[in-house]
Amino acid sequence: MLELFVKDLSVWVPTLELESDIQAWADGGETVLDDGSAPKVASVPPAMRRRLGRLGKISLYVAGELIERNGYMPSIFCSRHGEIQTTIQMLKDLIWNDEISPTKFSLSVHNAISGIFTIANKSDLPTTAITAGEQDLINCFYEAYAQLKTGDAKQVLCVIYDEPIPEEYQRYCPLPPYPYAIGLVLGLEEGIKCSISQVECGGGAIEEGSIGVMALEFVKAMLKKESNTELKINSGETQKTWKVEFENY
Amino acid sequence: MSELALELKELIIETLNLEDVSVDDIEDEAPLFGDGLGLDSIDALELGVALQKKYAVKVKSDAEENREFFYSIKTLEKFVSESLKA
Numbered sequence: 016m017l018e019l020f021v022k023d024l025s026v027w028v029p030t031l032e033l034e035s036d037i038q039a040w041a042d043g044g045e046t047v048l049d050d051g052s053a054p055k056v057a058s059v060p061p062a063m064r065r066r067l068g069r070l071g072k073i074s075l076y077v078a079g080e081l082i083e084r085n086g087y088m089p090s091i092f093c094s095r096h097g098e099i100q101t102t103i104q105m106l107k108d109l110i111w112n113d114e115i116s117p118t119k120f121s122l123s124v125h126n127a128i129s130g131i132f133t134i135a136n137k138s139d140l141p142t143t144a145i146t147a148g149e150q151d152l153i154n155c156f157y158e159a160y161a162q163l164k165t166g167d168a169k170q171v172l173c174v175i176y177d178e179p180i181p182e183e184y185q186r187y188c189p190l191p192p193y194p195y196a197i198g199l200v201l202g203l204e205e206g207i208k209c210s211i212s213q214v215e216c217g218g219g220a221i222e223e224g225s226i227g228v229m230a231l232e233f234v235k236a237m238l239k240k241e242s243n244t245e246l247k248i249n250s251g252e253t254q255k256t257w258k259v260e261f262e263n264y
Numbered sequence: 265m266s267e268l269a270l271e272l273k274e275l276i277i278e279t280l281n282l283e284d285v286s287v288d289d290i291e292d293e294a295p296l297f298g299d300g301l302g303l304d305s306i307d308a309l310e311l312g313v314a315l316q317k318k319y320a321v322k323v324k325s326d327a328e329e330n331r332e333f334f335y336s337i338k339t340l341e342k343f344v345s346e347s348l349k350a
Contacts, residue, residue, distance in 0.1 A: 062302060065281040114316060117309035118280075 017160055020263075022170060022206035023085055025077040025198040026234060027054060041238035049179075049193045058083065059135040066118050069194065070098050071128045074176040077198030078132055081172055085200050089141040089162060090172040092129040093155040095148060096180055096188075098122070103181045141166070149190075149248040151175060152229040153257060156211060159201045170202040175230040191228045207237060208262040216256045220249045233259065240264050265292065269341050279314040280307050292337045300336075308334055321347040 029049045031037050039045040053072040056064055058079030067075065074092065082088070101119050108115050122131075126144035133142050141162070147154035152175060159171045178194035179185070200206075229246050236244035236259070243260045273287040276296070280303065294300040297308065311334070312323040321344055323330065333343040 061283055065283055066306075114313040116313065117306055121306055 016210055016212040017156055018203075019156060019160060019163075019209050019211070020202050020204060020206040021199055021209060021237065022202050023081055023198075023200040024234070024237070025080040027073045027077050027196040029193055038238060041235040043235075047193050059131065063131055063135055066122060067128075067131065068098055068101050068119075068122065070094075070100075070176055070178050070196075071122065071131065073194060073196040074128055074174050074198075075132060075135075077176075077196045078172060078174050081198045081200050082136070085170060085172075087136055087138055087140065088170045088172050088200070089166070089168045090129060090132060090143075090174065091155055091158050091162075092126070092132070092142070092144045093151050093158075093173065093175045094125070094144075094146060095151050095177050097125045097146065098127075098178075099180050100178060103183070140168075149226075149229060150255075151177075152233055152246070153211070156201075163201070163203050169204075170200050173199045173201055175199075177228070190226070191231070195228070195231060197230050197234050207264055209237075210260040210262075212258055214245075214256050214258045216254060218254050220252055221247055221254050237261060266341065268345060269337050272337055272340055272344065275314055275318060276301075276311065279310055290337060292341075295336055296334060296340075315344065319344055319348060 026037050028037070028040060028047055029052055030047060031040050031045065036045060040047065053069045054076040056067070056072050056075045056079060059067070059075055064072075074094075078090065102123055105115050105119060105123065107113075121127075125146060126142075129142040129144045133140070143158065145151075145154060145158060155173050155175055159173055162168055162171050174196060176194075176196040177191050179191060180188055226248060229248065232244065232246055241261060243258060246257045246259060248255050269292060270287060273290045276282070276290065277285055277287070282301075285301075290296075290301060297303045303311075308330070309325075312325070315321050315323060323333075333339055
């Protein structure tokens, strides 16, 4: 079992600007229509900011908010698809013999956003970028837990972000439905306590349409102040389930 | 300001996504890289690609004279107009 404490939280989802909007979204009363907007990232200097794609902007926006409130700390950037829209566009440019944008290419690797984050903050504290399919949240928690248990850090910043994948590939993976970035400050003592454990469940595969994005399901349950929630994904013909218990709201 | 110079300034602002910079902020003879507008080597590559797309001019990646061509709006204008004539 994994025991972690959420000390602070920041959420970016299109059109949800106020805390009350985010709460309404968590409660299930707010549907999200992507308006293509991106937040202004004040924590990144203009010369670097102008090169960021939308996903870079939203993830650095939540990261910036959290370090402003909690100070700088080691960071984990976690995304299932990364900047998939940019990547596919570059591949198309290659196929059609168009020149590839050097700026986009220079920021196309998975750890580019975490790199910009440390450069913008002039920091030499550890940062890492992970990708872990549908289980991104759980693996992000494992990484954070390992860092908190073995390193000097008292708190670790986790930023989990994704955007919808290009239309051509939607039928293989319809998630996420809209771009999002979730920032969590995790520690071992202070904040909302989360006890996470994988549970055995005999059930077969879950119906495709009823699987949500793990990070979003987790945050919604926490904002609703639920005492526990189950995070599920399909693994072949069976389902994988993690139980999360919340304490100390 | 010539029409081409204005076009180049607009191209630079748009291609390099320069927030809060207008065509009037870019002086014809001021350096584009380093001290002046503060552009860097990735910007130079990006600009080279944009010039090739828009004017079909060939920018050699390793040519020493690129430094001269890309120095300011004025030198860039000269380079593009001469390439168009050639």
